[in-house]
Amino acid sequence: MLAPRSPALGHRFVRVRSDLGELDALIVTHLPNIAYLTGFTGSAGVLVLMRHRATLIVDFRYATAARTRIASQPDLVQTVSVVVADQNIDQTLVKVLEEEAPQKIGIESQRMSVARFNTLSGTLTRHTSERVPSLVPTERIVERARAVKDSDEIAVFREAGRRLASAARELPEFVQAGRSEREIAADVDALLRQHGFDRPAFDTIVASGPNAALPHARPTWRRVEVTDGVVLDFGGVYDGYCVDLTRTVQLGQAPENLREMFGAVAEAQRAAIAAIKPGVKASSVDRAARETLASHGLAAAFGHGTGHGLGLEVHEEPRIGRYSETHPDVVLEPGMVFTVEPGAYVEGFGGVRIEDDVLVIDDGCEVLTR
Numbered sequence: 001m002l003a004p005r006s007p008a009l010g011h012r013f014v015r016v017r018s019d020l021g022e023l024d025a026l027i028v029t030h031l032p033n034i035a036y037l038t039g040f041t042g043s044a045g046v047l048v049l050m051r052h053r054a055t056l057i058v059d060f061r062y063a064t065a066a067r068t069r070i071a072s073q074p075d076l077v078q079t080v081s082v083v084v085a086d087q088n089i090d091q092t093l094v095k096v097l098e099e100e101a102p103q104k105i106g107i108e109s110q111r112m113s114v115a116r117f118n119t120l121s122g123t124l125t126r127h128t129s130e131r132v133p134s135l136v137p138t139e140r141i142v143e144r145a146r147a148v149k150d151s152d153e154i155a156v157f158r159e160a161g162r163r164l165a166s167a168a169r170e171l172p173e174f175v176q177a178g179r180s181e182r183e184i185a186a187d188v189d190a191l192l193r194q195h196g197f198d199r200p201a202f203d204t205i206v207a208s209g210p211n212a213a214l215p216h217a218r219p220t221w222r223r224v225e226v227t228d229g230v231v232l233d234f235g236g237v238y239d240g241y242c243v244d245l246t247r248t249v250q251l252g253q254a255p256e257n258l259r260e261m262f263g264a265v266a267e268a269q270r271a272a273i274a275a276i277k278p279g280v281k282a283s284s285v286d287r288a289a290r291e292t293l294a295s296h297g298l299a300a301a302f303g304h305g306t307g308h309g310l311g312l313e314v315h316e317e318p319r320i321g322r323y324s325e326t327h328p329d330v331v332l333e334p335g336m337v338f339t340v341e342p343g344a345y346v347e348g349f350g351g352v353r354i355e356d357d358v359l360v361i362d363d364g365c366e367v368l369t370r
Helices: 012-019 030-039 059-072 089-100 112-127 141-146 150-170 181-194 209-213 256-274 283-294
Strands: 023-027 046-050 053-059 078-082 106-107 134-138 205-208 228-236 241-250 306-307 316-320 337-340 343-346 352-353 356-361 362-367
Touching: 012 030, 012 046, 012 141, 012 256, 023 089, 023 134, 023 337, 030 053, 030 059, 046 089, 053 059, 053 089, 059 078, 078 089, 089 112, 089 150, 106 141, 112 134, 112 150, 134 337, 141 316, 150 181, 150 228, 150 241, 150 337, 181 205, 181 228, 205 209, 209 228, 209 352, 228 352, 241 352, 241 356, 256 337, 256 343, 256 352, 256 356, 283 316, 283 352, 316 337
Parallel strands: 023 106, 053 078, 106 134
Antiparallel strands: 023 046, 046 053, 205 228, 228 241, 306 316, 306 337, 337 356, 343 352, 356 362
C-alpha cells in the first residue's frame, strides 16, 4: 500500500537515531512507527534501524509497494533498503541481523509480544556462532519523535481539522427526535466520507438522554426524545492522520441542570485551552479543566483525562491527564497536536462532552476544529 503523501522523511530518521543512546540498532515492529519513518503502510513489516542505514522487511504482497515508496524518497533511497522475506518476516529479520551484526539491539517492549521476543532471542542465540547479541527493551523511542509534528503533518492536520469542523456544522440535520442512535451514527459516518475522509478514525459514538452518562457509549436502537441531550463523538482519517471531535446537541428546551452542566463543561474547556503553551506540563492543562468542573460541584462527574495526542493513531502522545508514576508528565512543545475534551457524566441523567483538536504553537495554541 502506498501512502498518499510524499513528505521528506529523512529528518525523522535523524531525530529517532539521536535517541538510540548506546543501541546499535532498533527493531521497529509497530506499524504506525514504520509508516512514520518510511511512509510504508502495509499490514505487515519490520524496520531494522541502524546508525547509518535501515532495512525494511516486507512479505511478497508488499514488495512492489515498499520498493516504490522508498524509491520515491530522495532522502531515503540511499540509506533504506527493502528486503522481501523468503518464508516469514521474522526469519528474514534474523538473517538481516546476522549480516549487520549489531550487538545491542533495541526492541519496542510495548509492541512486541513475549512469545515473539522469546522466539527471536532464541533464534539469534542458535544462529550466532560468535558473541550473541542482546535484545534490549525500549519504550517510546519513535513515539517521542512522533509527538512533535513536522510541517507536512501540521498542514495535513489543519486541513483535516477544517473538514471535521465543517462536517460538525451539519449535525443538527441528523439529530432529530424519533431517530435511533444507530441511524444517526450511520449518517455521521457517511458525512465523514462526504467531507473527504478516508474512513472513520474510530467507532462513532452517539449517546442520547441517559446513555450520554456513558463516556464511551455504543450507539443503540434507542430513539432520541425531544428533551434529550445527545453526545456525538466522531473523527476521521485524512491523508493517514486522525482527527477527533465531540459535540453535545440539545433538541428542545434544555432542562436547567443540563444547561448548567453544559456551561460548566464549556468553561472547563476554555480554561484548559487557555493554559496551553510551550513549556507547560500536560498535567497543568488537565488541572485547569478539572478545577473548573470542581468549582461547579462536578469533580466526581469527570473521571477521564482531558485529552490525548493525535497522529497516525487516534490515541498517541502526549497524554493530557493527571500526573502518575505510570504516566510520566510531558512538557508541551510547539508542534504537538492533541484533543481537549472535558466532560461531565451523571448516571441515570445524562452527560456533556465538548472536544476540539489543538496545535501547540510558539505563543499558545491554535484550535484546529473551530
